[in-house]
Ligand SMILES: Nc1nc2c(ncn2[C@@H]2O[C@H](COP(=O)(O)OP(=O)(O)OP(=O)(O)O)[C@@H](O)[C@H]2O)c(=O)[nH]1
């Protein structure tokens with residue numbers, strides 16, 4: 001428990017009108033501060049009230065005795081709280097005015113406004129959670145699909161931490177074996193052999209690789225698969241967007257050049273979030289507005305994770321289309337021939353997916369293909385899937401590099417002193433993921449991405 005912490009407070013609920021709003025206070029003066037503002041309906045003093053129980057009453061401005069709001073208040077004694085410090089939560093009426101006024105009163109008692117993520121940072125610094133759990137808090141809050149939520153909640157309770165610790169204990173076992181042989185060669189202890197170390201390295205490496213593999217789709221799960229629908233005017237791009245969305249979001253007409261600007265919409269296909277972009281049809285044009293739209297289409301395609309290239313199935317590919325196809329990254333493109341209802345007599349080319357937005361033909365297959373295109377199969381089952389952020393992924397890769405260094409040292413016939421340095425570094429790198437070894441500046445960059453009040 002960190003005893004030199006000051007007391008912090010923030011509004012923990014979202015801004016805007018709502019049924020309730022919560023002001024959270026944490027630190028040594030949390031209870032005293034709240035007690036000086038709270039008037040219980042039954043005359044109870046918050047300082048001596050039972051912990052983890054809701055009390056009904058009012059928040060009153062001690063300066064002029066004016067009542068700010070009716071509230072329910074709960075105190076939690078450290079370490080049995082979110083931050084592991086004394087915490088008070090004031091549930092007042094939601095909405096900007098009551099929550100702000102209560103927060104102002106709390107701050108006027110000498111409490112400091114919390115920085116973004118500071119409550120969670122304290123939970124970490126006070127040892128209640130490790131860094132993988134702290135980082136998953138934000139993923140839980142911002143989860144875009146049930147799958148992402150399920151994985152993040154798993155990590156909140158330590159699933160990633162446990163996997164990391166499994167690798168760590170492999171590395172520690174190797175180091176113990178090396179050290180004991182170096183320090184006490186005269187004792188009867190387990191013999192150090194190159195085989196034991198190389199197989200230990202192999203195990204640790206495999207575990208680390210597996211985590212990277214399980215976390216392969218983290219970015220897409222977190223941000224959504226950026227998908228651009230592109231093609232010539234009038235091929236049915238906006239119609240396809242509307243069909244996937246299940247609503248008439250984009251304007252559809254039979255006039256080529258209907259869509260001028262780029263439209264983004266988020267949907268879930270299977271368990272995967274997609275952010276779909278409908279774009280202006282690509283063609284040579286002198287119209288200034290349309291020209292800008294065409295440029296935006298091409299750049300949307302470039303920055304997309306997935307491209308749906310649409311053509312009209314009842315027409316042959318023209319030179320413009322062939323030229324655009326030539327510029328596309330084929331690994332991330334699904335080629336779609338729409339309006340198959342108008343092309344029943346046309347023979348079908350195997351590398352095109354024939355669909356009809358009008359009749360629904362081929363749409364389910366297309367959805368299937370879209371999710372397969374990004375997951376390369378199925379999204380990992382909940383047992384194994386992890387959501388890695390860039391920091392965690394980098395550290396895992398660095399750990400693997402240090403393990404490889406150790407392996408090379410053994411292969412080069414170097415003695416244990418040499419490869420034990422690499423193994424020690426591998427362990428230290430790995431423990432930065434859980435936060436067991438870490439610098440203060442790293443913490444700041446992690447927690448500044450949090451929202452206030454969490
Ligand atoms: N028969 C048939 N018509 C379709 C199909 N899909 C779309 N259309 C029609 O094709 C026309 C053009 O559709 P849009 O969705 O506006 O085409 P777009 O590619 O967005 O066109 P621009 O915005 O101009 O680039 C409309 O009249 C649609 O009703 C289909 O599968 N079959």
Ligand SMILES: [Mg+2]
Pocket residue numbers: 237238239250251252258259278279280281
């Ligand atoms: Mg359109």
